[in-house]
Amino acid sequence: xxxxxxxxxxxxxxxxRAGLIAVTVVLLIVLLLxxxxxxxxxxxxxxxxxxxxxxxxxxxxxxxxxxLLVAVISVPLNTVCGMAGAWCISRFxxxxxxxxxxxxxxxxxxxxxxxxxxxxxxxxxxxxxxPLLNATGTRIVFAVPGLVLATVFVTFPFVxxxxxxxxxxxxxxxxxxxxxxxASGWQTYFRVTLPNIRWGLLYGVLLCNARAMGEFGAVAVVxxxxxxxxxxxxxxxxxxxxxxxxxxxxxIAALLSLLALLTLVAKAALEWRIGRAGGGLL
Amino acid sequence: MKVEVWDIRKSFSSxxxxxxxxSLTIPDGEFLALLGPSGSGKTTLLRVLxxxxxxxxGAILFDGRPMDAVPARERGVGFVFQHYALFRHMTVARxxxxxxxxxxxxxxxxxxxxxxxxxxxxxxxxIGELGGRFPAQLSGGQRQRVALARALAIEPGxxxxxxxxxxxxxxxxxxxxxxxxxxxxRMGLTSVFVTHDQAEAMEMADRVAVLRAGRIExxxxxxxxxxxxxxxxxxxxxxxxxxxxxxxxxxxxxxDAVPSAxxxxxxxxxxxxxxxxxHEIELLPGPGPARVIAIHATGPLARVLLRLGExxxxxxxQPDAWMPAAGETCxxxxxxxxxxxxxxxxx
Numbered sequence: 150x151x152x153x154x155x156x157x158x159x160x161x162x163x164x165x166r167a168g169l170i171a172v173t174v175v176l177l178i179v180l181l182l183x184x185x186x187x188x189x190x191x192x193x194x195x196x197x198x199x200x201x202x203x204x205x206x207x208x209x210x211x212x213x214x215x216x217l218l219v220a221v222i223s224v225p226l227n228t229v230c231g232m233a234g235a236w237c238i239s240r241f242x243x244x245x246x247x248x249x250x251x252x253x254x255x256x257x258x259x260x261x262x263x264x265x266x267x268x269x270x271x272x273x274x275x276x277x278x279x280p281l282l283n284a285t286g287t288r289i290v291f292a293v294p295g296l297v298l299a300t301v302f303v304t305f306p307f308v309x310x311x312x313x314x315x316x317x318x319x320x321x322x323x324x325x326x327x328x329x330x331x332a333s334g335w336q337t338y339f340r341v342t343l344p345n346i347r348w349g350l351l352y353g354v355l356l357c358n359a360r361a362m363g364e365f366g367a368v369a370v371v372x373x374x375x376x377x378x379x380x381x382x383x384x385x386x387x388x389x390x391x392x393x394x395x396x397x398x399x400x401i402a403a404l405l406s407l408l409a410l411l412t413l414v415a416k417a418a419l420e421w422r423i424g425r426a427g428g429g430l431l
Numbered sequence: 432m433k434v435e436v437w438d439i440r441k442s443f444s445s446x447x448x449x450x451x452x453x454s455l456t457i458p459d460g461e462f463l464a465l466l467g468p469s470g471s472g473k474t475t476l477l478r479v480l481x482x483x484x485x486x487x488x489g490a491i492l493f494d495g496r497p498m499d500a501v502p503a504r505e506r507g508v509g510f511v512f513q514h515y516a517l518f519r520h521m522t523v524a525r526x527x528x529x530x531x532x533x534x535x536x537x538x539x540x541x542x543x544x545x546x547x548x549x550x551x552x553x554x555x556x557x558i559g560e561l562g563g564r565f566p567a568q569l570s571g572g573q574r575q576r577v578a579l580a581r582a583l584a585i586e587p588g589x590x591x592x593x594x595x596x597x598x599x600x601x602x603x604x605x606x607x608x609x610x611x612x613x614x615x616x617r618m619g620l621t622s623v624f625v626t627h628d629q630a631e632a633m634e635m636a637d638r639v640a641v642l643r644a645g646r647i648e649x650x651x652x653x654x655x656x657x658x659x660x661x662x663x664x665x666x667x668x669x670x671x672x673x674x675x676x677x678x679x680x681x682x683x684x685x686x687d688a689v690p691s692a693x694x695x696x697x698x699x700x701x702x703x704x705x706x707x708x709x710h711e712i713e714l715l716p717g718p719g720p721a722r723v724i725a726i727h728a729t730g731p732l733a734r735v736l737l738r739l740g741e742x743x744x745x746x747x748x749q750p751d752a753w754m755p756a757a758g759e760t761c762x763x764x765x766x767x768x769x770x771x772x773x774x775x776x777x778x
Contacts, residue, residue: 326581329506331533
């Protein structure tokens with residue numbers, strides 16, 4: 150009698166296989182785990198009280214508050230815009246649709262420094278719109294509005310990019326069904342569209358928030374580095390680091406990393422949810 | 432509800448077929464099938480009726496009332512989508528209740544009434560026990576019934592079904608045909624359904640509209656459509672047809688390959704062609720132009736394979752009728768053939 154033995158999918162020598170696995174593991178540790186470990190050990194070098202004391206510095210507290218403020222403004226704004234954009238792109242065919250998709254993705258492909266620089270060129274002391282700003286006495290660059298603008302620009306694609314493929318794969322049939330049953334546009338959106346995309350939406354918002362809190366490049370250009378006023382958490386980390394205040398820098402870094410880890414956990418949970426609901430590709 | 436469609440026109444979009452001037456009247460209580468190959472515009476017509484697509488010209492009247500300015504949500508039309516489009520995040524009961532629950536307060540029935548109406552509908556459609564399930568937990572046939580129940584919950588004046596059996600397997604399809612036809616009669620509905628399956632259309636519908644390239648080729652009862660097809664397209668679409676070249680002269684069509692056959696026709700003189708169904712061809716004993724290649728006598732009808740000039744022709748015969756032997760020649764009676772002028776065939 151012939152029995153078919155299960156075949157190995159690869160026939161390479163075991164040394165090659167073990168070598169490749171080892172390289173991957175080492176890279177993982179050095180590139181991903183080690184930096185994270187460094188952040189927390191450096192912060193905790195003098196114990197938890199030192200960390201708490203560092204975080205209670207007025208400048209640091211101001212940075213945390215500013216980061217939260219920027220996120221609180223830019224994340225809802227990009228959520229609403231992203232939902233509207235995704236709806237337009239996935240439900241309608243119109244001239245310029247391709248261009249719109251490209252524009253939405255633009256912040257992904259532009260260097261963050263340039264994303265900050267454009268606002269300086271527009272609103273800066275010698276910028277295009279400076280006469281207008283001087284006349285009304287409003288400051289945008291080197292002030293909170295500039296930080297918000299830069300963050301909004303950088304984080305614009307997240308919600309739209311998550312929703313477009315999801316909504317395209319789900320199609321418009323359920324919405325059309327709701328309409329033939331007598332639902333208005335808003336009823337259709339809130340009772341059919343939104344429940345169908347809710348996990349994808351949450352996922353997009355989460356990514357958007359993580360980036361809004363962590364953005365450095367674009368924000369650094371428009372910030373002006375006024376301590377206690379226009380310093381977000383990432384900027385404050387750099388400033389403290391340059392001051393050789395290791396505990397202070399790494400304390401904030403640990404706080405940000407903690408946030409990133411929480412985001413990752415939530416993201417994994419959402420992916421599991423979306424996968425189970427059969428909500429389409431992400 | 433009586434539906435009138437006047438000269439509806441719609442040009443090609445990237446997604447859906449065009450309509451090139453469609454007019455028809457659907458009397459109250461009729462079960463009409465829109466039959467045609469893909470790209471003939473049947474789904475577009477259905478969507479225009481529902482108000483999901485808009486025509487560039489023409490008019491639609493429901494019971495004499497023009498629908499041009501009436502949005503889909505106010506038309507009171509039940510629409511069953513090809514893939515059912517059930518709300519995936521709602522239970523079956525909530526799906527069916529949707530059309531009632533979203534009504535403005537002054538037209539919304541009380542919650543208790545909605546519940547009993549939903550239960551009644553689910554019972555009527557034979558899915559009374561499925562109210563608590565989610566669409567993902569249902570079979571194709573069950574989903575189709577839920578989609579129907581949901582459409583019927585708003586008591587539509589007109590029920591539109593887009594390929595209602597398209598996504599089901601053959602056996603379920605067959606049972607549902609009878610059942611749907613029965614439901615239509617019992618509920619006194621006016622229904623229009625789209626299909627590309629001619630057997631389905633012929634079996635279920637009171638009348639069938641055959642569409643081709645955005646026009647109605649013919650609209651008639653299945654019997655008349657089959658027995659008296661107005662165009663060669665209808666003839667060939669509704670059943671396997673044998674096509675024979677012929678020449679018309681003095682009001683008589685002479686089949687090129689069968690000298691004995693001359694069929695009276697109103698067609699103008701010139702080249703033409705004859706269409707005839709396999710069971711309409713009579714075999715006559717004696718020498719003739721057809722040579723018998725093979726005879727398959729199994730099944731309710733015997734299949735006789737003939738060689739006629741350059742062409743192979745299949746003839747269906749009662750097994751007890753006269754039968755030539757393989758290798759013999761015989762003559763053909765083609766008097767039931769329909770003659771169409773050659774130039775009218777392509778549009």
